[in-house]
Amino acid sequence: MKSVRSLFTGLALLLLAGRLLAADTFPPGWLPVLRLDSKPKWSAVREDKDHVQLYLPSCGQPVRGVFVCFVFHSGDPRELADLWNFALVTVPWPFEFDLGVNDNRNGRFQLGHPMQDMGLLLRYLDQAAKETQHPELATASLVGWLGQNGSHLCADLFKRAPDRVLAWSDSFPNRLRQFPELTRKVPFVFAWEIPKNELRAGERTYKNDGDAPADLSCRATTYGFDHGIYSKFNFFMAYLDRCIATRLPAELPPPGQPVKLKPITREQGWAGDFGPVSSWNPIAPAGDTRLKDAKYPVWFPDEYAAWSWRSYHSACTDVEITGPKCTYQKRDGKWGGPDCGLGYDGPLAAKDRHTFSATITGNYVKIEFHDGHRILGETGSAPWQLPDVTLAPGLRVLFAVGVKADGSRAASRSMLGDWTILSPMKPSAFQRRSSTSRKTMFGRTGRTGRSAAAAARQVIQAMLKTQMNFTVS
Numbered sequence: 001m002k003s004v005r006s007l008f009t010g011l012a013l014l015l016l017a018g019r020l021l022a023a024d025t026f027p028p029g030w031l032p033v034l035r036l037d038s039k040p041k042w043s044a045v046r047e048d049k050d051h052v053q054l055y056l057p058s059c060g061q062p063v064r065g066v067f068v069c070f071v072f073h074s075g076d077p078r079e080l081a082d083l084w085n086f087a088l089v090t091v092p093w094p095f096e097f098d099l100g101v102n103d104n105r106n107g108r109f110q111l112g113h114p115m116q117d118m119g120l121l122l123r124y125l126d127q128a129a130k131e132t133q134h135p136e137l138a139t140a141s142l143v144g145w146l147g148q149n150g151s152h153l154c155a156d157l158f159k160r161a162p163d164r165v166l167a168w169s170d171s172f173p174n175r176l177r178q179f180p181e182l183t184r185k186v187p188f189v190f191a192w193e194i195p196k197n198e199l200r201a202g203e204r205t206y207k208n209d210g211d212a213p214a215d216l217s218c219r220a221t222t223y224g225f226d227h228g229i230y231s232k233f234n235f236f237m238a239y240l241d242r243c244i245a246t247r248l249p250a251e252l253p254p255p256g257q258p259v260k261l262k263p264i265t266r267e268q269g270w271a272g273d274f275g276p277v278s279s280w281n282p283i284a285p286a287g288d289t290r291l292k293d294a295k296y297p298v299w300f301p302d303e304y305a306a307w308s309w310r311s312y313h314s315a316c317t318d319v320e321i322t323g324p325k326c327t328y329q330k331r332d333g334k335w336g337g338p339d340c341g342l343g344y345d346g347p348l349a350a351k352d353r354h355t356f357s358a359t360i361t362g363n364y365v366k367i368e369f370h371d372g373h374r375i376l377g378e379t380g381s382a383p384w385q386l387p388d389v390t391l392a393p394g395l396r397v398l399f400a401v402g403v404k405a406d407g408s409r410a411a412s413r414s415m416l417g418d419w420t421i422l423s424p425m426k427p428s429a430f431q432r433r434s435s436t437s438r439k440t441m442f443g444r445t446g447r448t449g450r451s452a453a454a455a456a457r458q459v460i461q462a463m464l465k466t467q468m469n470f471t472v473s
Contacts, residue, residue, distance in 0.1 A: 027098045027113045030124055033131045036090065042076035045090065052095060054128055055081055055088040062136045062255040063087045064248060065166065066125065068144035070096075074233040075342055083395060084244060087137055089124070091146060100156055101149040118157040135256030141166040141248060143240045145233065148172050151188070155179040158186060166261055167243035169236035173209040176217060183215040187247075187264070187301060189239040191220040191232040191312075194277070199223075199315075202277045206296070212274070216266060218298040219274050220313040224413070231328050234342050234416045235312045241395045242305040266299055270306035272313075274298045279316035279410035283307065304372035304397070311370070311399040311414035318362030319402040319412040321369075323385075324354040327415045342395065342416040350393040356386040356400075358412065364402035370411075372397050 029051045036045065036053040045053070049071070055078055056063065065086045069077045072093050081088035091099075094106035100117040102109055109115070129137040142164050146153050151171035158165045167187040176183065176190060198204050212219070218239060222231050246269075247261045272283040275295035283306040284290045286299065300306040321327065325348075348354070356369040356376065368378045369386050377386045384400075399414040 026120070026124070027095075027116065028111060029092075029095065030098070030120070031127060033124075033128045035132075036078075036088070038078060042078070046071050049092045049094060052092070052124065053090045054132070055090065056132065056134065057082050057085050057087075059085060061085065062252070063134065063140060064252060065141040065143065065244070065259075066137065068121065068142060068146060070145055070147050072147065074145075077237075079342060079347065080237055080241075080395075084241070086143075087128075087134070087140070089121070093147065096146060096149060096153070099146070099153055101152060103149075117160075118153055119160055121157065122161060129256075136252075139256060139258050140164070141259050141261060143167050143169075143244065145169045145236055145240075149175075150190070151176040151179055151182070154186070154188070155182045158182050163258065163261065166247050167240050169240060170232070173219065177209075177211070177213075180213060180215070183213070183217040185216070187216045187218070187239075187243045187299070189218040189220070189236055191222050191235060194221045194223060199277065204275060204277065204296075212296045212298070214266060214297050214299075216264070216269075216299050218300060218309065219296070220298075220309055221274075221315075223313075223315050224317070234328055235308075235414075237342065238308050238312075238395060238397050238414075238416055239300075239305055242301045242308075246301040264301070268301075270300040270303055272298045272300065272306060272309060274313070277315055279314045280408070281310055281313055283310055304374075307370065307373040308397040308414060311397065311411040314411040314413060316402070316410040316412055318360060319364065319367070319400050319410055320359050321356070321398060321400040321412050321415055322359055323357035324348065324389075325398070325415045325417050327413050348391075348417060350391060353388050353390055356389055356398070358384045358400040360384060360402055362402060362410070363404060364410075365405050366403040368401040368403065370399050370401060 034051050034053045036055040038058070063086055064084060066089060067077065067081055067084065067086045068089045068091060070093055071090050077088055077090070080086070094103075094108035096103065097106065097108035098113075098116050098120055100115060102115055125137045125140075129135050142157070142161070143166050144150070144154065144157075145168075148170055149172075150168055152175065154165065154168040162185075165186050167189075169189045171188070171190040173190065173192060176188065182188065194204075220232070220235060224231075247264055249260065249262060252259055267287050269286050270283060271286040271288070271291050271294070272281055273291060273294035273296060274281070276282075282291060282294070283300075285303075291297065298309070300309060358367050358369070360367065366378055366380045367384050369376045369389070371391060376389050379386055396417050397414050398417065400412040402410045402412070404410075
């Protein structure tokens with residue numbers, strides 16, 4: 001009996017030693033794998049700038065992919081993880097240093113560990129696959145938003161795991177053009193604020209942006225936002241949603257086996273012209289000759305994504321959709337809120353019927369209400385409402401189109417909403433976890449954490465010398 005106990009003790013110590021040795025090759029805050037659930041509010045999660053966290057949907061099934069997301073100014077990405085049945089890896093903004101980009105503003109370099117690359121993310125997923133008993137994490141397809149250095153990070157990831165990168169988002173315009181091989185093969189969406197002088201002149205200058213090749217990239221303008229990062233997250237998510245629908249196979253292999261993404265070419269999708277400063281930018285199937293002279297071509301995985309871009313990218317200011325949700329905006333001095341749709345704890349039930357509404361200040365004779373490219377209905381008079389509308393489950397991009405007497409059209413800016421199959425189940429409590437309690441539970445990071453790990457390894461090695469001399473009788 002004593003020898004059996006020794007056996008189990010030795011095995012447990014070996015497992016613990018393996019975890020500590022694995023943690024030693026990771027920067028502070030990556031290991032052990034810290035699990036995130038639905039209880040804390042996203043505002044509380046954003047307070048933790050010291051740990052990478054892993055969220056797994058509660059459906060109990062293998063995940064279909066992995067969504068890598070900055071912890072920054074955005075709605076709650078757990079809604080998307082639940083919607084897609086993707087694992088969510090939350091990465092605090094300063095951790096981009098660990099992944100290969102040093103921004104001196106975040107101070108992460110001061111901890112003293114060397115900068116790594118996107119191979120770190122892949123090793124993290126390998127470790128998470130073991131610790132969570134979700135082997136698919138080591139092979140699942142990847143989508144991501146890691147901020148405006150996304151082109152550099154995604155290009156590095158694509159070199160290391162070319163068959164896993166499904167789509168990506170966010171980049172400085174000129175830096176994305178440094179990676180033409182990436183955008184020839186991976187859908188990549190990005191957006192930027194329009195300079196005020198270009199908006200006044202109604203003409204773009206494309207200063208330092210580089211030429212726009214006919215590839216799988218898509219650019220939009222964050223009209224109406226002084227800091228575009230507050231609005232473009234939702235647009236990026238809508239684009240990634242359509243890429244997932246286009247590229248991810250309906251039937252996935254057994255967990256742990258490689259996923260074969262559907263091949264994709266430019267000709268399969270839709271295209272538009274980013275160039276005009278307009279409320280109705282041209283879009284068409286990618287092979288359509290109407291766009292052969294596009295000044296700045298952009299690409300979409302399907303027609304729904306093309307119409308969604310036309311709305312988000314619209315310069316229109318005299319038509320606004322106000323129901324069943326509103327566009328992303330400041331509410332009570334803060335960006336977002338439950339009536340702003342995606343990411344703000346406001347999913348709606350697909351079985352319910354909704355009233356669409358809009359406000360207009362322009363000279364319009366008709367308002368059409370859209371779900372992507374689909375017209376849900378129209379109204380020709382105030383109060384500009386369309387009642388009794390149902391929507392299919394999923395991520396929906398909703399907007400209004402104003403039609404003038406001469407037939408010209410203008411698209412309102414869009415709102416994004418998550419329509420679930422059943423009424424959303426609210427967590428029983430949204431308990432805040434203070435940063436103090438997190439440090440107490442998971443240990444401090446940085447030099448102190450590494451010293452503690454080294455001391456623990458010395459203890460384990462001493463224990464192993466006595467525990468490994470056992471026999472099984």
